[in-house]
Amino acid sequence: MNRQSMSERDLLLGVDVGTTGTKAALFDLDGILTASSERNYATRYLPGNGVEQNPEDWWGAVCNSIKEALGNAKGSSRRVLGMAVSAQAPTLLAVNARGEPLRSALIWMDRRADGESRELADRFGFGEVVRRTGNRPDPFYIASKLRWLRQNEPKTADEARWFLQINGFINHRLTGEFSLDESHAGLLQLRDLERSAWWEELLDWCGTSPDRFPRVSPGTEIIGSVTRTAAAATGLEAGTPVVAGTVDGAAAALEAGVLDPGRAAEMTGTSTVLIMPTLAARPHAAFISMPHAVPGRSLVLAAMVASGASLKWFRDELGGEERAQAERESGDAYELLTQTASQSPPGSNGAYFLPYMLGERSPHWHTEARGVFAGISLSTRKGDLVRAILEGAAFALRENMETARTSGLTIEVLRSVGGGAQSAVWSQIKADVLGIPIEVPEASVGAPFGDAVLAGAGCGVLNDIGEFLREKVKVRDTFHPNEEQGNAYTDRYQHFRRLYVSLKDRFDEAAKLRPFPSH
Secondary structure: OOOOOOOOOOEEEEEEOOOOOOEEEEEEEOOOOOEEEEEEOOOOOOOEEEEEEOHHHHHHHHHHHHHHHHHOOOOOOEEEEEEEEEEOOOEEEEEEEOOOEEEEEOOOOOOHHHHHHHHHHHHHHHHHHHHHHHHOOOOHHHHHHHHHHHOOOOOOHHOOOOOOOOOHHHHHHHHHHOOOHHHHHHHOOOEEEEOEEEEEHHHHHHHOOHHOOEEEEEEOOOEOOOOOHHHHHHOOOOOEEEEEEEEEEHHHHHHHOOOOOEEEEEEOOEEEEEEEOOOOOOOOOEEEEEEOOOOEEEEEEEEEHHHHHHHHHHHHOOOHHHHHHHHHHOOOHHHHHHHHHHOOOOHHHHOOEOOOEEEEOOOEEEOOOOOOOOOOOOOOOOHHHHHHHHHHHHHHHHHHHHHHOOOOEEEEEEEEEEEHHOOHHHHHHHHHOOOOOOEOOOOOHHHHHHHHHHHHHOOOOOOOOHHHHHHHHOEEEEOOOOHHHHHHHHHHHHHHHHHHHHHHHHHHHHHOOOOOOOO
16 A cells, blocks of 8 residues: 555545445554444345345444444544445345435345346347346346336335445445445446446336436545534544445455456355456356456356355254353354364265255256255254255355356365355365365455455555555465365265255245145
């Protein structure tokens, strides 16, 4: 970073609004974490695959996490030079002209627009949608969600002045300006990839128009500064520059130091996202394509829905003993569960788990897929089930990597970030299943690190993002694959794949069964 006229007390702020909570982190100009804070919020799971969150919960979490991080930073005279916000994506958030939400937000997990995505493929052609937008027709994207809103809640669609992404909503609360960064814009499925322009015929089919979206900005562009009202709410100084920001996956790629082809990152939190950099856009129907946060780069993402969420479900529903022990000892229930898994041998004593607890995205894009334990017997123990979840997520990751290889995307080293990277047991399982080294960065802070990098570039204190990442992102642990176990895992991986294929149609049939009458 350029230290001319900069003080050792100067800081950069990164904020990530994730699926389960918000994290704010302050970094010095060497990228060293100074202070951080997290706040969680609720998610509503509705009948018919609806998944919503309250935008006011995001803003409250952002304000409280920033305040606490600032309070935890040593030295009262420290100055925040700039900030950036990343977020889970994509999200359908309709707001009025004042930026006030008109309804709860449909987050990326919401799949009520499955029928609309099929309509989209029929209307424009599956292949043409992939070619023009870089992504396949699917309810994950905003195009199908907009069509759903128009058909099911026309009053809201008519009243909406703006359709925002989460970081755009937070940026508006911070600065009063409406914004849309390039990475989020690439996930809307409303823009023409080659022309970098709105696909107006598709927007018309969705029942909206380009003027309902803010101007598209590079992630490092300063879009405004913190207002006095936002300063009072967050503890930041009024006038602090705010850059456009990016998607959480792109910010995580920066945290992992992943910019060039051959080195990829996997981010496991609620979901798992395999992040593969390319020098140019490479649309593939199995994957998600979007611009990187760094100009001149693109990202291909393989995104799984519920890897970490499956482990959370087990903790919440079947991990009462571990939760109680963690509470008594001020420990971590997840760590206790993975310790239990370490007592189960590779292969989980014959137990398998399909990690499709809320359908699946890459590579299957199957809304009705569901989680399955298979191969269990009366000798199966809790540790076997936990290990089966960890192995099932690793098998799903391998399936995506093999699909990527068929399209010419090769991965030599995989860097692991996010909450899942904190588990040595899980990291070794991934290395053995994938057959490549798993590197865990020294400081696994999460997407806020990438946000701080963007803020530094936007504020002019970071001249070369690539050089900075190569210098500052250090590897803490490397997990090397065990060849013997890897060979055994290959057989089990093939069985994992066959298990899904044998159940694929059964999932669809089950989804069509009539519900029991309510009492």
